Amino acid sequence: MSAGAEAGAVPILTYHSLDDSGSVISVSPASFRTHMQTLRDAVFSGIALGRLLDGWEGMAPLPPRPVVLTFDDAFSNFAESARPTLEAFRFGATVFAVAGRCGGTNDWPGQLARVPRLPLLSATGLRELAAAGFEIGSHGLTHARLDGLSAAEAEREVAGSKRALEEAVGRSVEVFAYPYGRGNGTVRAIAAAHYRASCGVELASAHARDDRHRLPRIDAYYLRHPTLFRTLGTPLGRGYLALRAVGRRLRGGAYRA
Helix, strand or coil, rough: CCCCCCCCEEEEEEEEEEEECCCCEECCCCHHHHHHHHHHHHHCCEEHHHHHHHHCCCCCCCCCCCCEEEEEEEEEEEEEEEEEHHHCCCCCCCCEHHHEEEECCCCCCCCCCCCCEEEEHHHHHHHHHCCCEEEECCCCCCCHHHHHHHHHHHHHHHHHHHHHHHHHHHHCEEEEEEEHCCCCCCHHHHHHHCCEEECCCCCCCEECCCCCCCCCCCCCHHHHCCCCCCCCEEEEEHHHHHHHHHHHHHCCCCCCC
């Protein structure tokens, strides 16, 4: 896993639901545990996005071989399946919550029919995670496609979700993930006015030189098989993800985040 790692590259991994359905948003709990064990065996350090930003900005040293672990939508199964595993390995993580859906389900407009409808963490659940040291970020107010909204509507989604989550968890919310990875110049400018950094879904590792409001992430669904996961950070892995990125663009950019 370490051979040929690109200098300065930090993978930001995206998970969604940890369940056994096999859906396009799902990684099984067993596979997730294997992923985390693989990271530990390769001497990676799982961290939250905020800690990466602190390192890039010279506020605190980064641990050896950092990899950022992010979870979109804030499914309830994060608390049931991800949290115990992350705590066992002493890994951090960022949970991007849909502020207007806390305690509901992921049945927002535009959701793919083949995606299972699953419960999301409540405000209480998010507060418990924040108190345990997990970073809470925003994934919008309603999971809307932001690049199709007016500036005023995008402001409500981006800034309104921050206010709602800060009230819910009782602490600052400083990072954002664009729903479906969709963000144009207007949306990114709004995000930059309210957050330290914002993530998209480009299949690549991140660098300190990157635009803080256009950070790439690697969807763990593409690496769910243990053999593929072990290629993370290698030339073979980068080549594989580049091919998947091309295929996704040819399909019209079918983003799930």
